[in-house]
Amino acid sequence: MIDYRSLNRFPGTRKDHDRVVRTICQECSVGCGLLAYVKEARIVDVQGDEDHPISRGRLCAKGMAFVQGLENPDRITRPATREGPHDQFKVLDDWEKALDLLAEDLRKINGKYGPRSLIIACDPEAGLDYYIGAMRFAKLWDTPFVFHLMRSPGDLSIPPGVKIRTRPCSDWVNSQCLFLVEADLATTHPVAFSWVLDAQSRGTKIIAADTRFTATMSKADMAVRIRPETGNVLGLALMKMMLEEDLHDSAFLEEAFADPGQWKASFETMSLNGFEKTTNLTLEKVKALSGLMGNKSPVTLITGKRLANRLNYSIWLTMAMAMGWINVSGGGWYPLDSGVPRITQNADIQDRDSLVVSFEEEGDPNGLLKELAVIAQDPESPVKAIICSGNCLNDFLTPIRNIVKGMDLVLYFGSFPNATWDFSHMVFPATLWAERNGLCFSNDRAIQWSEKIIDPVDGCRSGLDFWMGLARRFGDVKHLQWEPYFPWKKEDGLTDHVAFYNWLLDQSPDTAGCDVDRLRGSGDGSKLVFWPFHEGTADRAKIKPTHAPAAIEPLIQEQEEEKSYPLCFQATRIISRSGDSSRWWPWTQELELENAVQINPETAQVLGIENGDEVLVSGAEGKMEGRAWISRMVPRWMVWSPGHLGERRVLVHKRGQTSEEAIHILGEFFNDTRTGNREG
Missing domain, CATH: 2.40.40.20 (Barwin-like endoglucanases)
Structure with missing residues (x-):
């Protein structure tokens, strides 16, 4: 990777422009600063923001190329409908009439099959407002089937009162060792990877574990290959060996863990007999890894999002705490794509305190998917409709594609034809991130305001506009009070996004007290706002660490x-x-x-x-x-x-x-x- 900081870049742009919009790139979750130059409602040039502390003027190829998506000739810009997946779409010029048709179809399905007949799937690309709108509409409809990737299950093990902070990627230069597990930063988050290279140039050891030999592994001081879906199993084995070598922080462990003796005993008795067959990695290699990490404190653990929905994901938080790496400069746990705080998105309609998070109610993050797997095998399944954003049916909802083929209604909310679009009966065109205001929660828990660059293409609307319009129609037919579920309507019937995001910030104990004006006031982004926004005076609490299973065996x-x-x-x-x-x-x-x-x-x-x-x-x-x-x-x-x-x-x-x-x-x-x- 070329270090561009030593080069003298031309400031600004040579392109003729009317205005400059300082905003945040949302092509990934790093949160890079971006300057967009606009001429007559078109983006004519894009550059990195030199003053932004995360990206330091850098933009990756994806950040530079997002304009191509805005003006792509294949982009969907009108609602459309068809009888079946093999028929031609009929374009509908009126968004409101398209919503009327959708509401009527859903009303019939609800009346015939009941509320559990609907599945809602949320791809992160549709935006936080789509996800929150989906959760609110699901409550109004009364379906439990909402699937999304907006949550980090590892965070669910942190009870109120425990102050654990993800340190910014700029802090990696203070680490003695960076351990990346199924996290190919060099490819997926190249601007963040520049901080890895900075750390390496200062003597930090880089270790990478992944299934394919990735670009990140090519730069690592030590690289190991593991079988798919076994990253968390590697974490369990590392923890066991570091405990056996007495490399852990006993004092911190006693202070932070509930029943540390029982926790240590679970690792003492855990058998590794099936480890090598499970991971395709030798125990000798794991011992070398544990010795290197245990003697290189502090260590930052960087985990990829594929680990998040697998068993024992919170072993990485447990390890960081047990080793004394947490809350110290150069140490801790950095889970990728997990920067969104815990939000009580339905507290107001349930008459609950939005600042009191009930962790027990979250349950098993895979519970709904397991239930859906059972439904998929049931010929009498009541599920007859699905609303998808992005390309869910070719991603995390791949296991249910067989039942989708027999559904009465498949709706696609998105911007381009894809595999999910292939299944659909109805299509609603979505705005892209550059066409809407929004919050950006970066990997390191920075809260940033992403300013809209240009107005949406005529015919495209935001996810919250879609859900609010559908809720109004469904509520009117069912004689339900829908307004409390979507209290952000403007006079023109669309969403007041600033009011929505101010409300959203107040729905989390980690962001309450912050508002859009505060985030906009941070100006050039040189002074980032992080969550938790207000430390408060919460009593200290102890976490329940991840206990070891009896043995590691292949499935x-x-x-x-x-x-x-x-x-x-x-x-x-x-x-x-x-x-x-x-x-x-x-x-x-x-x-x-x-x-x-x-x-x-x-x-x-x-x-x-x-x-x-x-x-x-x-x-x-x-x-x-x-x-x-x-x-x-x-x-x-x-x-x-x-x-x-x-x-x-x-x-x-x-x-x-x-x-x-x-x-x-x-x-x-x-x-x-x-x-x-x-x-x-």
Whole structure:
């Protein structure tokens, strides 16, 4: 990565412009400062804000290219409807009439099947206002099925009174060691990664653990490969070994943990017999990792968002506290894409105190998904409608795509055609982030106001406008008081976004007392506002740390599938997000082909697969076709694709080759190569 700070940049722009808008880029959750130059309602140039403390004038390629999404000819700008997924869309010129049609369809479904007939899915790209609007509408409709990625389950283990702070990425230069787990910052958050390189240049050790050999791993002092979905298992093993070596902070542990003796005992008795098969990582390598980290205090743990919805995610908070790394300069836990504070979004309509967060009511973050998995297998399922933002059905809702095909109504709220759009009966065009005011909660808990750059394309509206319009129609038909659910209506019927965000800030004990005027007053962003905004005088409390399981064993389901499906499978995005705009940039389509299937050269050789060959990837429940991308970025025992399949284990073979032949070849291949090198 080039260090541009030593170069003399031309200040401002040479492009003719009417005004300059200082705002925050929302292409990821880093929160970089951005200057947009506007001429006659069009953005003519974009530059990084030199005065912004997070980005220091830098913008990544995504931040520079967001304008391409605004003016893309394939962008959806009008509501549309059709009878079925194979029919042509009929464009509707009137947004209000389109909402009338939607409300009538939903009224019929509700009357016939009841309130549990509706699922709502929230892709983060639609914005915080879409998510809050969805949660409020779900309460009005009385459906429990709202799925989203706006919450960090690890934070749920922090009770009121415990003051734990995520330190800003600029503090990483004070770390002795940075440990990145399934967090490819160099690719997904390159501006934040510049702080990693700064720290490394000052002597900080960089350790990276991931499934593919990523750009971040290429810069690390120590890199290890693990199997998909086993990052938290690695955390458990590291904690056990650091306790065995007496590397933990006993004094801090006694002060911060509830029943520390019982917690330590759980790790003493935890068996690691199945660890190597589960993670494909040797215990010797883990011991080397634990020794390096334990003797390099303070350490900052940086975890990717894929870990957040897996079992034992809070082991990273537990580890940071047990080792004494928390709340000290250069140490702590930095969970990516988890900067949104805990918000009691329905307290006012439930007549509760919005500043008192009930952690017990959150329950299992995967509970609804588990319930939905059961519904998906029930032929008498009452679920008949789904409202999706972004590309949910090709991302975190992949497991339910089979039941979506039989639904009476599939609605897509978004900006570009995608896999979710393919399923839809109705489409409503969404504003993009540059066309709406909003709050930006960055990874390090900075609260920033993102100023709208230009007005929305005619026909596009915000998520909150969509939900408020639908709530009014549903409430009128059902004779329900809908106004208390959406009290931010302006005279023109649209949302007062400033009033909404002021309300939102008051719905969390971490942000109460802050307001939009305060955030706007921070001017050039050189003085960031962080949450918790007000420290208060809360009594100290002790957390319930993550206890170790009795043993680490491979999933029974995976063991049963291993013979028929000998390869691990991972589906992630490299360059773009799973949502809308960034997937339509011409250069991301070149870098991240949707049907690419990455295969290790040795695995490809024994299967007779060459680069670009048509291949079939199949699992127990689904299959996909793609083009082979031969690369050592993946180990021999894994294949990768940006296209979601909803499978943990798969079989891959080229077109014309039988499954039985491929299974036999891979069985012999892995028997021959299964030596001591599990990471190969």
